[in-house]
Amino acid sequence: MKALCWFGKNDVRVEDVPEPKILNPRDAIIRVTRTAICGSDLHLLDGYIPTMERGDILGHEFMGEVVEVGGEVKNLNVGDRVAVPFTISCGNCFFCRRELWSLCDNTNPNAAIPEKLYGFTTAGLFGYSHMTGGYAGGQAEYARVPFADVGPVKIPGHLEDEQALFLTDIFPTGYMAAENCDIRPGDTVAVWGCGPVGQFAIKSAYLLGASRVIAIDRVPERIEMARTEGRAETLDFDDEYIFDKLKEMTGGRGPDSCIDAVGMEAHGGGSFDAYLDKAKAAAFLATDRPHALRQAIHSCRKGGTVSIPGVYGGFLDKIPFGAAFQKGLTFKMGQTHVQKYLRPLLKLIEDGKIDPSFVITHRMRLEDAPQGYHIFKNKQDNCIKIVLKP
Amino acid sequence: MATSETALTQEQIDRGEAPQGYTRDVNVGEIERWASAIGGGALAVYGLTRGTYGGIALALLGASLVHRGTTGHCYAYDAAGVNTAKSASDNPFVSVEGGRGVKVEKSVTINRSPGELYNFWLNFENLPRFMNHLEEVRVTGDGRSHWVAKGPAGTSVEWDAESYNLKENEMIAWRSLEGSQVANAGSVHFTPAPEGRGTEVRVVLKYDPPAGVLGAWVAKLFGEAPEQQIEEDLRRFKQLMETGETATVTGQTSGRTAGA
Structure with missing residues (x-):
């Protein structure tokens, strides 16, 4: 065969x-x-x-x-x-x-x-x-x-x-990512990555009662699909200050939950940490490139949830754990x-x-x-x- | 174990209290001494004929093995507190003496009742279904059984064993009978795990490999380390008891096999 x-x-x-x-x-x-x-x-x-x-x-x-x-x-x-x-x-x-x-x-x-x-x-x-x-x-x-x-x-x-x-x-994966957000009425969910899992996370977040979904990517056709199929508001990795923009869009609160549907090979536009990750991964100083995850942790509102359907396999560098701890975030993840x-x-x-x-x-x-x-x-x-x- | 009276402490030796048959310096068993002397001699000759720095190093190593063989004294054993020169105990309740051989202890939690696990294990003929190094166990009656195991590098080892301490749904212990190639003893203990978690299974194995402690090291080189082995065995036991089969990909298709 x-x-x-x-x-x-x-x-x-x-x-x-x-x-x-x-x-x-x-x-x-x-x-x-x-x-x-x-x-x-x-x-x-x-x-x-x-x-x-x-x-x-x-x-x-x-x-x-x-x-x-x-x-x-x-x-x-x-x-x-x-x-x-x-x-x-x-x-x-x-x-x-x-x-x-x-x-x-x-x-x-x-x-x-x-x-x-x-x-x-x-x-x-x-x-x-x-x-x-x-x-x-x-x-x-x-x-x-x-x-x-x-x-x-x-x-x-x-x-x-x-x-x-x-x-x-991918449908259960996107769905579990949204379910892990423990969505309540009025919630805003931000989704990093509009690949197939991200698309299903967007749809599932609405199915589970989210008021708003904000999707973040850099690839035009993916952003377009998130907008038309997913009815999400969208942000472009490349030409926006994601954190400021998310804060602005949510009246200064930040998204109630953040989904990292990118995983270990984040591209992260032209940001400094993304270049650093790439260099380190190339030199085997780090195994994963967690740019999207850093941004999700930083952007998430106090007491919110970071849900991770994106795959990670090894050791992550420079994770803003202080922000996660001080803001009392909940992490949900896994296959x-x-x-x-x-x-x-x-x-x-x-x-x-x-x-x-x-x-x-x-x-x-x-x-x-x-x-x-x-x-x-x-x-x-x-x-x-x-x-x-x- | 009941053998503390036969174990020789360094102080006893220093005080000259070693029993008859022991000398202060001999801490390597007979067979091992011969193996060291012959192997060391061969290594020394081979090393000298190389005519390189590496060859000289090999020759020196060989020479030290010859020394170990002829004097029966091993500095490494000395440092590690190991002595393989002691004779087997006359005590019929001890298959592997204290201070000798290899002891392995491993635990696993299995989502079954102690009774189910106990009954499966009690029939020793079931053991080769999850202990990969066992080729066959035949129950010969009267609590006795004949065991055939795979040894390192394609050899096989056989012995007779008896179960001698059974506590229903709690514990099974067995030991090899006198004259076994590999003196060994083992026990398995079944303890109920907390609420809804099944049974904690703890296995204790002790055995004296053919070439002494050195033999266990050699076995490790061949990828047959006892600790790893028992861990994998217990994993398969758990799979078998929980799922009815052991997970495998052996024999599956791939791009490595010849085209169909």
């Missing part, structure tokens, strides 16, 4: 590889009908995530048709159409039982690596380095889905693939507990409250995925979200 494989920094190729096999009783094999490239896949392309190996199959946003199930998978049948959460979770451990699915104890075969880095292991993830288990991803014609009895959600026949695909990651959100969000889609396919700007064949990575990385051709059809 064809699969998109990682071979090194800025080197991904579509290769012929063997088809996946059932390895455990709770596995299923899915024939992938749609898969997407995620912003976090770009961290892999850019070599920011350690423990990648040549030949790793990428992709953690995928859906398809069940073609084979292991002996312990009783809830799925061959032929079912399912969306697959990017987090692999067992459903049995302390964390899964408390709906903290991305913190699952039992699904990372390489648990020793995150234990060294982070103290404890978290859940296995599809196609996202050996630190998170080394599971083959779904940018392929077929994929093996472990713990298929608790992960995948069946998609009703009247929904299109493209309406359901983003249940696998998304996708399984918790699948059914409620599927219902929002079925009820017509949201159609997640609005973020799609590009549709390509799996064979053209390397080209897709290229234009997505370089934000060419007004690219916001690419969907691949194997």
Whole structure:
């Protein structure tokens, strides 16, 4: 079968590889009908995530048709159409039982690596380095889905693939980011980053009752989407003093909550700290570039919440912790507990409250995925979200 | 352990109180002494034939090993308070004497009741399902069992063991019988964890590797360090008990495998 494989920094190729096999009783094999490239896949392309190996199959946003199930998978049948959460979770451990699915104890075969880095292991993830288990991803014609009895959600026949695909990651991720803000009536939510997760965070903030959403980015088509699709007020990274502007827009109070939907590779316009971060990361003095996070902490109102769906992996430099402490901020973050959100969000889609396919700007064949990575990385051709059809 | 009377303190030695058979300087076991002498000699010859500074360093190292082998005295063991020269105890309740071998202790919390975990462990034939270095355990009856384990570098090691201290739903202890290649003993303890957290499982393993303490270091070089091993074993035990399987990617597809 064809699969998109990682071979090194800025080197991904579509290769012929063997088809996946059932390895455990709770596995299923899915024939992938749609898969997407995620912003976090770009961290892999850019070599920011350690423990990648040549030949790793990428992709953690995928859906398809069940073609084979292991002996312990009783809830799925061959032929079912399912969306697959990017987090692999067992459903049995302390964390899964408390709906903290991305913190699952039992699904990372390489648990020793995150234990060294982070103290404890978290859940296995599809196609996202050996630190998170080394599971083959779904940018392929077929994929093996472990713990298929608790992960995948069946998609009703009247929904299109493209309406359901983003249940696998970015819709729940944006939704959890907004939910973490504990939005109350009258709240203003500021969102850094208008990529796909930012777009879903904007929509979700309104769904959860925010009065205003202010979105911040520098890419014109993303700002435009936040304005038209998301009904957000928008600010441009490049030509505004974000903090002053946010303060001004909120009557001097600051946003009630701030969402960092950018993560470790913030570009941060031409600001001094952003250049410093880039230099340090290049010299391996720091691993992440947290410009958006600094701004979010600085801008957030007293007693407010900073919610972080953007991915961080290592050690962050010059975080204004004094501001966070003195203002009594609340921090909420982490990989998304996708399984918790699948059914409620599927219902929002079925009820017509949201159609997640609005973020799609590009549709390509799996064979053209390397080209897709290229234009997505370089934000060419007004690219916001690419969907691949194997 | 009940062996404090056989352990030799430095003061005892200094006061000349060493029992019969011990001399003040011998702190390396018989087999190890031979290994040191032969290996050291080979290293010295090899080092001298190199004719380089590195070769001279190797030769010096070899010479010190020969010294260690012929005198039976190891300065490193001395400094570390280790003595592998003592004879095995006659005490039938001690498989691994105090002060000898390697002791490993690890804990994990498992979301199951103490009873479920106890019953699974009590059948020693289940152990190879999560202890990867075990090839097979066969229960031979009467609380006895035969164990086959993978040793370093493709070898295998076998021994007979008996369970000797069972407290229902609380503790299982076992130890190897006399004449085992690897003298070892272990126990597992099951304690209820706080509200809704299942059971705290603590494993204590003690074993005397074939080439003494040095053997454990050699095993570490081969990536088979006991501490790491038991940690991974307990992780798999937890996975098996909580999820019914152990998480794996072994055998999955990738761009590294040959094209289909």
